[in-house]
């Protein structure tokens with residue numbers, strides 16, 4: 001489940017059909033559709049960034065102990 005800030009709803013909404021895209025300034029972003037008002041929403045960063053950082057933290061914890 002990907003959440004992004006919807007400009008129309010002015011709150012965070014669940015993103016439908018999230019797709020990894022690259023913006024004009026070469027920054028990765030996730031583009032999708034607001035599940036409520038169907039307008040296009042963007043979220044900066046990569047699709048599964050959170051999971052990767054969590055795994056990285058767990059890996060370093062294992063090394064630490």
Ligand SMILES: [Zn+2]
Nearest residue numbers: 006009034037
């Ligand atoms: Zn919306």
